[in-house]
Amino acid sequence: MTITGTRLDSLLGDLRAAVGRERLKTDPLELHVYGTDGGVARGEPLAVVLPETTEEVVAVVRAANRHDVPLIARGAGTGLAGGAVPVEPAVLVVLTRMNQIHEIDDASQTAWVGPGVINLDLSRVTQSAGLYFAPDPSSQAACTIGGNVATNAGGPHCLADGTTVAHILGVEMVTAAGEVVNLGGKAPDPPGLDLRGVVVGSEGTLGIVTKVLVRLLPEPPEVRTMLIAFATVEDAAATVSGTIAAGVVPAALEMMDRETTIAVENFVQAGLHTEAAALLLAEVQGAPAAVAAEEDLIARVAASNAAIEVRTAADDMERALFWKARKSAFGAVAQAAPDYYLHDTVVPRTRLVEVLKRVYEIGERYDLTMMNVFHAGDGNLHPLMAFDGSEPGVLERVRRAAEEIVEASIEAGGVLSGEHGIGLEKRDLMPLIFSPVDLDAQERLREAFDPERRLNPGKVLPAGSRCLDYGLMP
Amino acid sequence: MTDLAAEFADIAVDDAAIPLETVLAPRSEEEAAAVLAAAARSATAIVPWGGGSQQGLGARVDAAVAVLTRHLPNHVEWSPDDLTVVAGAGVKIADLERQLAGGGQSAVLSETPGSGTVGGAVATGLSGWRRYRYGPTRDRILEVRLVTGDGRIVRGGGRVVKNVSGYDLPRLVTGSLGSLGLITEVCFKLWPIGAEVRTVRVADPFAADALLYRPLAVIADRSGGWVFLAGTAADVEAAVDVLQGDARDGLVWPDDPDGDLAGIVRVPAGDVPDAVARIPDHFNYLAGVGVGEIRFGGPSDSGAVDLLRRYAEARGGSVVITRGGNGLDPWGTPPASLSLQARVKAAFDPRRVCNPGRLPGGL
Numbered sequence: 001m002t003i004t005g006t007r008l009d010s011l012l013g014d015l016r017a018a019v020g021r022e023r024l025k026t027d028p029l030e031l032h033v034y035g036t037d038g039g040v041a042r043g044e045p046l047a048v049v050l051p052e053t054t055e056e057v058v059a060v061v062r063a064a065n066r067h068d069v070p071l072i073a074r075g076a077g078t079g080l081a082g083g084a085v086p087v088e089p090a091v092l093v094v095l096t097r098m099n100q101i102h103e104i105d106d107a108s109q110t111a112w113v114g115p116g117v118i119n120l121d122l123s124r125v126t127q128s129a130g131l132y133f134a135p136d137p138s139s140q141a142a143c144t145i146g147g148n149v150a151t152n153a154g155g156p157h158c159l160a161d162g163t164t165v166a167h168i169l170g171v172e173m174v175t176a177a178g179e180v181v182n183l184g185g186k187a188p189d190p191p192g193l194d195l196r197g198v199v200v201g202s203e204g205t206l207g208i209v210t211k212v213l214v215r216l217l218p219e220p221p222e223v224r225t226m227l228i229a230f231a232t233v234e235d236a237a238a239t240v241s242g243t244i245a246a247g248v249v250p251a252a253l254e255m256m257d258r259e260t261t262i263a264v265e266n267f268v269q270a271g272l273h274t275e276a277a278a279l280l281l282a283e284v285q286g287a288p289a290a291v292a293a294e295e296d297l298i299a300r301v302a303a304s305n306a307a308i309e310v311r312t313a314a315d316d317m318e319r320a321l322f323w324k325a326r327k328s329a330f331g332a333v334a335q336a337a338p339d340y341y342l343h344d345t346v347v348p349r350t351r352l353v354e355v356l357k358r359v360y361e362i363g364e365r366y367d368l369t370m371m372n373v374f375h376a377g378d379g380n381l382h383p384l385m386a387f388d389g390s391e392p393g394v395l396e397r398v399r400r401a402a403e404e405i406v407e408a409s410i411e412a413g414g415v416l417s418g419e420h421g422i423g424l425e426k427r428d429l430m431p432l433i434f435s436p437v438d439l440d441a442q443e444r445l446r447e448a449f450d451p452e453r454r455l456n457p458g459k460v461l462p463a464g465s466r467c468l469d470y471g472l473m474p
Numbered sequence: 475m476t477d478l479a480a481e482f483a484d485i486a487v488d489d490a491a492i493p494l495e496t497v498l499a500p501r502s503e504e505e506a507a508a509v510l511a512a513a514a515r516s517a518t519a520i521v522p523w524g525g526g527s528q529q530g531l532g533a534r535v536d537a538a539v540a541v542l543t544r545h546l547p548n549h550v551e552w553s554p555d556d557l558t559v560v561a562g563a564g565v566k567i568a569d570l571e572r573q574l575a576g577g578g579q580s581a582v583l584s585e586t587p588g589s590g591t592v593g594g595a596v597a598t599g600l601s602g603w604r605r606y607r608y609g610p611t612r613d614r615i616l617e618v619r620l621v622t623g624d625g626r627i628v629r630g631g632g633r634v635v636k637n638v639s640g641y642d643l644p645r646l647v648t649g650s651l652g653s654l655g656l657i658t659e660v661c662f663k664l665w666p667i668g669a670e671v672r673t674v675r676v677a678d679p680f681a682a683d684a685l686l687y688r689p690l691a692v693i694a695d696r697s698g699g700w701v702f703l704a705g706t707a708a709d710v711e712a713a714v715d716v717l718q719g720d721a722r723d724g725l726v727w728p729d730d731p732d733g734d735l736a737g738i739v740r741v742p743a744g745d746v747p748d749a750v751a752r753i754p755d756h757f758n759y760l761a762g763v764g765v766g767e768i769r770f771g772g773p774s775d776s777g778a779v780d781l782l783r784r785y786a787e788a789r790g791g792s793v794v795i796t797r798g799g800n801g802l803d804p805w806g807t808p809p810a811s812l813s814l815q816a817r818v819k820a821a822f823d824p825r826r827v828c829n830p831g832r833l834p835g836g837l
Binding site for chain 1: 554556612636643654744765766791792794805808810817
């Protein structure tokens with residue numbers, strides 16, 4: 001379906017009425033910028049609107065309904081799965097201007113914020129109250145809370161405190177019909193079905209979130225960050241398992257392989273152990289006595305697994321340096337190769353080593369540089385393939401290697417994605433983990449929210465998911 | 475006799491404790507699917523039934539058939555190194571927690587589960603006191619299998635601790651009170667219990683809470699409260715020193731308030747000190763400090779419930795009756811998203827046979 005001529009003019013007229021001339025973008029060059037997210041997929045939006053209020057979002061949804069065009073909600077566009085890419089002519093609803101912090105409730109440790117608030121800015125603002133927002137994706141300096149809600153974003157500190165959904169108490173959302181609904185709330189367990197829990201991670205397919213009620217956590221009195229070097233990946237993985245088996249779930253347990261460490265050391269000069277096969281970044285936080293005991297325990301488990309170096313950050317500056325090393329891994333790789341593809345699968349923690357071996361083997365077979373920097377504590381793998389896109393046939397090799405990694409993860413009892421989402425990237429892989437009946441149930445759920453497929457169509461669920469007819473007509 | 479009783483006579487059971495005319499106990503997910511498909515065809519309302527401990531929660535359902543999880547293959551597959559466990563819906567919470575405790579782990583379900591089952595824990599969405607430290611039950615449900623109201627066998631989520639593959643059916647099913655289908659199997663995320671556990675009696679639980687960083691649980695009652703500690707020995711000892719209260723080994727959970735009437739007041743966490751001051755003298759209560767959940771019990775008194783409800787709802791909270799609510803409104807004001815909720819229920823239970831009317835708003 002394309003929209004041209006007077007139909008397009010009429011649509012643009014209504015959108016202009018909804019958000020005003022300055023916040024409707026139609027210039028082809030500007031539209032092109034919004035045609036992609038942090039991933040590889042690309043499309044061309046019909047128009048871009050930048051609403052500033054819930055009422056404006058309602059007006060945009062009503063205009064889209066009148067003209068029968070799809071809408072795609074979008075934050076900062078740092079997603080990697082193509083969730084915000086228009087696969088068919090659609091209007092992009094960019095929510096970055098809805099970036100007010102409406103309320104911070106110190107006593108209940110919550111805040112109402114706009115979807116456009118940048119993840120890191122939220123914690124900066126709540127810092128004075130001794131509170132912070134726990135989910136910390138690597139893109140946290142750019143990504144928005146609304147985007148975090150859409151993808152149920154993760155990050156290193158989700159190991160102990162859970163992904164975004166555990167930190168979203170409620171949302172104000174504009175439905176596909178253009179109605180404003182409030183889901184969830186500040187008090188625990190609101191009566192009725194937990195629609196809030198379903199909206200989080202729904203990649204903008206169930207509604208457009210216009211306000212978010214976040215849970216904040218008290219800043220820990222003490223934090224200790226360790227960087228531990230190992231001669232083998234197996235030793236590092238055994239330290240992860242051994243720590244958890246000893247009854248300690250650290251705040252973060254991140255692993256980085258040697259390829260990545262070398263690239264990162266070139267980039268940030270953190271004095272990383274570049275001879276080690278694997279580096280483990282472990283962080284513990286809490287009361288001083290707890291932190292000291294847990295640090296000691298991790299050091300002992302690491303020693304029993306032949307750690308070749310254990311460094312504990314001496315101060316906040318060194319701690320920040322350790323984290324800079326971890327979080328700039330992807331930037332460092334970008335420096336080493338013109339292009340990269342970053343993957344995201346999850347396997348049971350006990351299958352990490354086995355799956356990692358297969359990942360390296362797949363990389364060798366497709367002649368791709370395979371780097372691994374990932375959330376070891378929760379089995380969330382992020383294999384990264386560095387390549388030069390101008391090399392003929394390389395994209396096909398990357399695509400096939402990526403699919404084999406998914407298959408290896410699923411064979412080990414894993415899933416398609418831990419924190420990036422399904423979007424376009426993994427939509428057609430959904431039948432690998434769900435039966436037709438499972439997918440049909442998900443499609444029915446989506447239809448309950450959006451019968452006209454107005455919101456982000458063509459994402460998450462493969463075409464034809466709604467294929468079952470149970471013949472229950474009276 | 476109901477039509478379903480005749481059709482499924484081979485799985486009918488006698489259980490005097492279940493006050494419904496027909497009690498069916500399917501032995502497999504497929505049998506359960508056949509029962510629910512037949513219920514949908516004949517538009518016969520059914521009540522999913524686990525241990526029966528929370529059947530007083532929510533509105534009364536007009537149904538003559540209970541479908542039990544008791545005879546489903548109630549296996550337990552525990553992966554201690556992955557901190558996950560898969561359990562059949564009919565497994566008793568107490569049995570599961572006892573087994574996990576043997577390996578130093580917990581599913582962090584209710585500390586006072588009675589005859590409750592894991593399927594019931596998911597269906598009710600109830601959390602224990604330890605949600606203060608570890609979050610609500612719904613945040614630990616990684617995967618669910620359920621038979622929908624029209625007999626489909628649906629799985630959602632996955633057996634890993636982090637997952638964004640598709641819609642979060644586990645969270646939707648949590649707290650759905652059997653209104654979407656019969657839950658048959660659940661995968662939980664587990665937590666280590668901690669090497670050392672203590673219970674400390676304190677005079678002022680709110681002040682005690684302010685002294686500590688995220689303790690396991692803090693409960694207030696009318697004469698003081700308890701602080702529950704878990705962790706490494708050094709950490710727990712340090713906290714006991716700070717509290718200077720009467721410390722006991724182990725976690726000694728108080729019994730839930732008794733009485734003909736029982737319910738839960740839910741308010742934003744910051745309102746708990748104010749809310750407990752409004753609990754009338756003839757009710758006992760236990761309040762989750764830092765959480766916002768206050769369990770109360772006492773003689774039947776609809777006027778007192780109305781007052782509490784008005785207070786809680788004005789703060790975005792609720793009052794839910796969990797026992798003995800004869801003639802009392804079990805939920806209070808229905809949620810604003812009722813029409814959306816009705817469409818979601820219809821997506822799973824198109825003929826409205828699973829616990830019709832149990833949820834708020836007659837859903």
